[in-house]
Amino acid sequence: MKRHLLLLFMCFACFQHGFSSTNTRDVSALKSLSKQWKNTPKSWGRGDPCDDRWEGINCSDSSVTELKLFNMDIRGQLSTDIGDLAELVLLDLSYNHNLGGPLPASIGNLKQLRTLRCISCNFIGPIPVEVGNLLSLRILALNSNKFTGGIPASLGRLINIQWLDLADNQLNGTLPTSANGSPGLDQLVNNEHFHLNQNNLSGPIPSIFFHSSMNAIHILLDHNNLSGEIPQSIGLVKKLKVLRLDNNSLNGSVPSNINNLTAINVLNLANNKLTGPMPNLTGMNNLNYLDLSNNSFDPLDAPAWLLDLKQLTTLIIESGNLHGEVPQAFFSFPRLEEVRLNNNAFNGTLNMGSNISQELQMVNFQNNDFTSVTLSSNYNKIIMLEGNPVCTNDQLGKTDYCGQQKAPASDSFSSTCSHPYEGPIICRAPSFSNIDIKAKTDSMWTKIKSKLSEFPITSNLGNSFFDGNNYLQVQLQICHNKSKYFTRNETLVWLDLSTQNLNLSEQYGPCFFNPNQYSYDHKGHRGLIIGVVVGSAAAMFIIAGLGTYAVRQRKRAKKAINLNNPFASWGSAGDQDGSAPQIKLAKYFSLDEIRKFTNGFSKDNEIGAGGYGKVYKGILSDGQIVAIKISQKGSMQGGLEFKTEIEMLSRVHHKNLVELVGFCFEKGERTLVYEYISNGTLTDNLSGKKGMHLNWKRRLNIALDSARGLAYLHELAKPPIIHRDVKSSNILLDDDLIAKVADFGLSILVVETERDHVSTGVKGTLGYLDPEYFMTQQLTAKSDVYSLGVVMLELITATLPIVNGKYIVREIKMAIDDYDAEFYGLKDMIDPALMLNTGCLVGFKRFAELALQCVQESSENRPTMNDIVREIEIILKDIELKSISTSSSATYFGNARVAFQEPYDELALSSGVNSATVNRSDEYLLS
Structure with a gap:
């Protein structure tokens, strides 16, 4: 009887909840969103959104005012129904890496919205002009997506905006201003943060963009394609603290009134085409970080104004056309930590004096003209003098000062829990250098611990470094003290570490936390x-x-x-060893769905075949084009490789790694669904099979893209990943010839107990295989470096590693001629296609030397993948500085008719052995 009463009470409670107190339009909108999304919180759909406190929902007066679902692993698209939540004040969908599609125009209906955050999602297409209707908006953060097109001029109507972050997208065109009477960014007088870096913006910076009414404190325009002169009006923005214009194509003289920016503490104009006199920075007494490197300023003695910048922590003027002697007084600045004045023409005697700052950790004067050096006995930090005449005489020739010295590596941390909430804090303009980063991040940790102190959690910082964009990345790990997993509600309530909550900009510049996708229990x-x-x-x-x-x-x-549980039957087949795969982000597709995507495995959709099986072009229900690789019986890739690939690719997310969209494991079928990469393998493109001509600059960019993807695996993946099968047939090129590393079937996770190396049986592809790994069976990240070095030699020669018994590494080492400044003795081995319509190969010798460093027999003598990234970036910048033609990097050969083949033909995405069509008769898979 009691049980019956209890059940009746439950039904009565359900009946009561049938009467919703939430605005019916809001309820309808939320239910519609929920139907189109996957992985919404479990509370959604139960009862009333406001009364029953759906996770991520906050209400006021029966209306939904906050929708906060960051890092919930939501998948799908944002539908037009979002525009029906008319009272919404805050919308945060950040860090849902599989939430994408276009941003709907209906978002412009949210007239009460004050905060819009969609950071690190997968949104594509143009930013809707309707966003300019959100006149109450204070924070607009759409960074780290895939938005294309121009910046809408309508954003100039957002008169209350204080934080505008559109960085790390694919936006192009010019900066919109009100010069022609339309809205423009110059009208955002209350905005403190213009973060437009890491896009494809072009054209000159309009003079009207800067003016005296601006309240901007951070202007980031770095890593774009901006050209023309820096406007004189820049000197009017008196509150400015951070100005990054580096890595563009700006030219002409720096405005003489730039020293009016007396509040500034970070100024970076490096890697442009600036000419004329080096700017006089007298009066910029708050300046901490200065980088004027790699421009074409007039020759100049060590500028006198340097002695006025007593707050400097970091001075970088590489390739600055400086000469003369360096004043002793400069080295006594109390906060000075790092000086990089390499590749100049300083001469005479380097005398740093005896009153050297206690903070000074590194001085780099490589490749100058010092004939003698007076060293203080009380200074024992890093001094780099390689490439100076003083290193050829008996005074210093055999000392460490004339060798390759490296700054100490930062400490990393081991995981203190099995399922941490973690990811990098990315700071885009810190006021210090990359020396002793750990000490500099102490105050960051203090602020974060204070922010999280009221919750039962533990946080750690570690693995800090400056990346290729000169951004500081600091890994943050947060562990639950009372449970194995965080719940979704705990994440939303406890772990809201948005930029404004972090409040780190004073010392670290504009920062944001970019957590990895969290896997809930x-x-x-x-x-x-x-x-x-x-x-x-x-x-x-x-x-x-x-x-x-x-x-x-x-x-x-x-x-x-x-x-x-798609792997319920795992292990029933003989080649499915070990436990079932553990998947984080990849989507599971049924076999029926795979048939539908490929039109019933239609012959017309077949785009490749090889040892693994067949590859089909498919179209998902949301319109995304994919490549679907289906195994066949007797395949050379077994269950272990299939398991490894989906586990590895479901962990990582990087623009230079092929994305695994999903998989199917049903009725013994092993199927992988990848993003569709249109231009095939690097092997095919170098051979001419694709009918394309890759010029020198494009080949350097391919090497850079590949190194960036691998550096992510080595440094940022948690735990780190060693690819173990880097080769040109595992590097794919997309529509824009951006390189993506593919095929993770042989990859290995590096656990903390095997930080130095992994002892494992030898696998890989002969010709690319690290000989040290082959001999010792000890795999390291430097094994991938060796393999990439072989690929770099392939980029030079367009020759496979082993041809007719000849090994490319040995052949190139034998041909080297140090006295050949242009071709390094390799002219006869260079791909003839590189010499077409080209004057000279700028940076060729430097690139060849880098490749040979990568293929050193001892791993200790090889650079890291991050070292490779930085070196290739410098070479590419040299090309820009020397005005090398950047005409189309992919053109068809003359009038020859070349049959275009689909990019996955002959196992563009294959695992293990290369296709017979590639004709690698000397190459095989070691097992």
């Missing part, structure tokens, strides 16, 4: 769901006698469990 939720379903079914059976309904529900629950 689905098992507990599944048990809860099953319990609710069974309980509800029983109640309905007792009250209404709907037994058949309960049976149907149980069948559906069983089907749902099978879908949630």
Whole structure:
């Protein structure tokens, strides 16, 4: 009887909740969003959004005012229904890496919106002009997506905006201003943060963009394609603290009034085409960080104004056309930490004096003309003098000062829990250098711990470094003290580390936290769901006698469990060794869906075939084009490689790594679904099979892209990953000839106990295989460096590593001629296609030397992948400075007719052995 009463009470409670107190339009909008998304919080759909406190929802007066679902692993697209939440004040969908598609124009209906954050999602297409209707907006953060097109001029109507972050997208065109009477960014007088860096913006910076009414404190325009002169009006922005214009194509003289920016503490104009006199920075007494490197300023003695900048921590003027002697007084600045004046023409005697700052950790004067050096006995930090005449005489020739010295590496941390909430804090203009980063991040940690102190969690910082963009990245790890996993609600309430909450800009410049996609404990939720379903079914059976309904529900629950565990049958086949794959982000597709995507495995959709099986071009239900690789019986890639690939690729997310969209494991079928890469393998493109001509600059960019992807695996993946099969056939080129590293079937995770190396059986491809790994069976990240070095030699010669018994590494080492400044003795081995329509190969010798450093027999003598990234970036900047033609990097050969083949033909995405069509008769897979 009591049980019956309890069930009746449950039904009465459900009946009560049938009356919603939330605005019906908001309820309808939320339910519509929920239907189109996957992985919404489990509370969604139960009862009333406001009364029953759906996770991520806050309400006021029966209207939804906050929708905060960051890092919930939501998948799908943002539908037009978002525009129906008319009272919304805050919308935060950040860090949902599989939430994408276009941003709907209906978002412009949210007239009450004050904060819009969609950081590090997968949004594409143009930013809707309707965003300019959000006149109440204070914070607009759309950084780290894939937005294209121009910056909408309508954003100039956002008169209340204080934080505008559109960085790290693919935006192009010019900076919109009100010069022609339309809205423009110059009208955002209250905005403190213009973060437009890492895009493809072009054209000159309009003079009207800067003016005396601006309240801007951070202007980031670095890493774009801006040209023309820096406007004179820059001197009017008196509150400016950070100005980054580096890595563009700006030319002409720096405005003489730039020293009016007396509040500035970070100024970076490096890697442009600036000419004329080096700017006089007298009066910029708050300047901490200065970089004027790699421009074409007039020759100049060490400028006198340097002695006025007593707050400097970092001075970088590489290749600055400076000469004369360096004044002793400069080295006594109390805060000075790092000086990089390499590649200049300083001469005479380097005398740093005896009153050297205690903070000074490194001085780099490589490649200058010092004939003698007076060293203080009380200074024992890093001094780099390689390339000076003083290193050829008996005074210093055999000392460490004339060798390759490296700054000490930063400390990393080991995981203190099995499922941490973690990712990098990215600071884009810190006021210090890359020396002793750990000490500099102490105050960051103090602020974060204070922010999180009220919750039962532990945080750690570690693995700090400056990346290729000169941004500081600091890994943050947060562990739950009382549970193995964070719940979704705990994440939303405890771990809101948005930029404004971090409040780090004073010392570190504009920062943001970019956490990895978090994998929640689905098992507990599944048990809860099953319990609710069974309980509800029983109640309905007792009250209404709907037994058949309960049976149907149980069948559906069983089907749902099978879908949630696609590897239930793992191990039934002989080649499926070990435990079932552990997947984080990849989507599971059924075999029926795969058939639908490929039009029933239509012959017309077949785009490749090889040892693994067949590759089909497919179209998902959302319109995304994919490449679907389907195994065949007797495939050379077994269950272990299949498992490795989906586990590895589901962990990583980087623009230079091929993205795994999903997989299918059903009825013994092993199917992988990748993003579609249109221009095939590097092997095919170098051979001419694709009918394309890759010029010198494009080949350097391909090497840079590949190194960036691998550096991400080595440094940022948690735990780190060693690829183990880097080769030109595993590097794919997209529509824009951006390189993406593919095929993770042989990859290995590096656990903390094997930080130096992994002892494992030898696998890889002969010709690319690290000989030290082959001999010792000890795999390191430097093994990938060796393989990439071989690929770099391939880029030079367009020759496979082993041809007719000749090994490319040995052949090039034998041909080297140090006295050949232009071609390094390799002219006869250079791909003839590189010499077409080209005057000279700028940086060729430097690139060849870098490649040979990578293929040193001892791993200790090889650079790291991050070293490779930085070196190639410098070479590319030299090309820009010397005005090398940047005409189309991919053109068809003359009038020859070349049949275009689909990019996955002959295993563009293959694992293990290369296709027979590639004709690598001397190459095979070691196992």
